[in-house]
Amino acid sequence: MKILITGGAGFVASYLTQECINNCDDIILTVRWNEDLSRLPKFLNDIKVEYVELTDLSSVIRVINKYRPDVISHLAAQSWVPYSFDNPIYTMKNNIESTLNILEAVRIIQDVENINLNYNNDRIYKYNPLIHICSSSEFYGKVNRENLPITENHKANPGNPYGVSKTAGDFLAQIYSTYYDLRILITRMFTHTGAGRTMMSAENYYAREVALREIDGDNVIRVSDKEGMDSLRTWADVRDAVRNYYTLFKNGKTGIYNISGETTKSIQEVLDYLVSISTIKQNLIYILDEKFVRKINVDKQIVDISKFKQENEWSNEVSFEELMQSLLDYWRNKV
Numbered sequence: 001m002k003i004l005i006t007g008g009a010g011f012v013a014s015y016l017t018q019e020c021i022n023n024c025d026d027i028i029l030t031v032r033w034n035e036d037l038s039r040l041p042k043f044l045n046d047i048k049v050e051y052v053e054l055t056d057l058s059s060v061i062r063v064i065n066k067y068r069p070d071v072i073s074h075l076a077a078q079s080w081v082p083y084s085f086d087n088p089i090y091t092m093k094n095n096i097e098s099t100l101n102i103l104e105a106v107r108i109i110q111d112v113e114n115i116n117l118n119y120n121n122d123r124i125y126k127y128n129p130l131i132h133i134c135s136s137s138e139f140y141g142k143v144n145r146e147n148l149p150i151t152e153n154h155k156a157n158p159g160n161p162y163g164v165s166k167t168a169g170d171f172l173a174q175i176y177s178t179y180y181d182l183r184i185l186i187t188r189m190f191t192h193t194g195a196g197r198t199m200m201s202a203e204n205y206y207a208r209e210v211a212l213r214e215i216d217g218d219n220v221i222r223v224s225d226k227e228g229m230d231s232l233r234t235w236a237d238v239r240d241a242v243r244n245y246y247t248l249f250k251n252g253k254t255g256i257y258n259i260s261g262e263t264t265k266s267i268q269e270v271l272d273y274l275v276s277i278s279t280i281k282q283n284l285i286y287i288l289d290e291k292f293v294r295k296i297n298v299d300k301q302i303v304d305i306s307k308f309k310q311e312n313e314w315s316n317e318v319s320f321e322e323l324m325q326s327l328l329d330y331w332r333n334k335v
Contacts, residue, residue, distance in 0.1 A: 005027065006030045008031045011198070019242045032052075068129075079136075131173070131183060139156055141298060187256075191233040203327060219285055222289035224288070235323065273320075
């Protein structure tokens with residue numbers, strides 16, 4: 001396949017790129033002009049890199065029309081929840097407009113083709129790639145325990161500006177599927193992480209803190225409140241996440257799919273496990289840090305992925321224990 005991946009310099013994109021290369025696909029990555037490309041050198045002989053500003057429609061049309069990819073995997077986003085509270089306008093503009101531009105670009109290319117069609121109908125061709133919209137579990141927001149597990153039919157209830165932006169993109173994609181017959185694949189991926197992620201999500205922050213405590217001998221780690229630490233997540237390794245994305249591409253699937261791992265652990269359990277596999281000898285002291293406390297906690301991310309499993313081969317090769325070990329080892333090397 002010829003696959004175009006937006007947000008090509010990002011964490012998940014680097015793993016998806018490797019998965020596509022392993023399957024001998026033709027890969028085009030879009031990056032922004034000022035982006036950190038440190039994840040790309042190992043791929044540079046196997047991929048094409050295009051500098052594209054996704055909020056500029058003309059730029060998006062140009063790159064899609066230039067390559068005519070079979071699959072467009074839209075991974076680019078401002079995905080840091082705390083930043084979305086500080087910069088909601090940028091988050092909305094970046095996430096919603098970039099998604100809309102990809103959908104519009106394909107529709108415009110199709111319209112131009114329709115104008116150029118031979119009136120005798122002896123050449124009928126319509127460019128209609130599979131468009132992968134990477135939505136988010138934040139689409140569902142805070143879910144009451146009686147409504148668990150979360151299925152694809154659960155209502156939207158985003159609890160932060162990032163979640164609102166992803167929900168808007170999700171709904172826009174559904175509209176383009178219904179009204180313009182675009183081939184839309186929407187994935188609502190639950191918590192996934194792994195070595196190389198630099199965004200300070202909870203598991204990443206605590207892996208770094210444990211690695212630092214192994215070195216500096218300090219016994220203090222700053223944490224969220226009890227509600228935040230008791231918040232449940234269903235954990236997956238990023239390598240399994242991209243393998244599941246790729247399976248959907250390969251199978252030409254459209255529609256909406258929840259994707260996740262199978263291990264459910266609270267943030268406190270993650271921290272406890274990281275400490276248990278560390279070399280820390282002394283008892284740690286956990287101190288509340290108000291900057292980690294959220295007014296709305298997405299506290300019960302327990303998901304139903306039966307739709308995906310019934311229709312596709314599900315990848316769940318990396319265990320929770322292996323995932324946490326890889327995170328801790330990554331941060332040991334970094335610090």
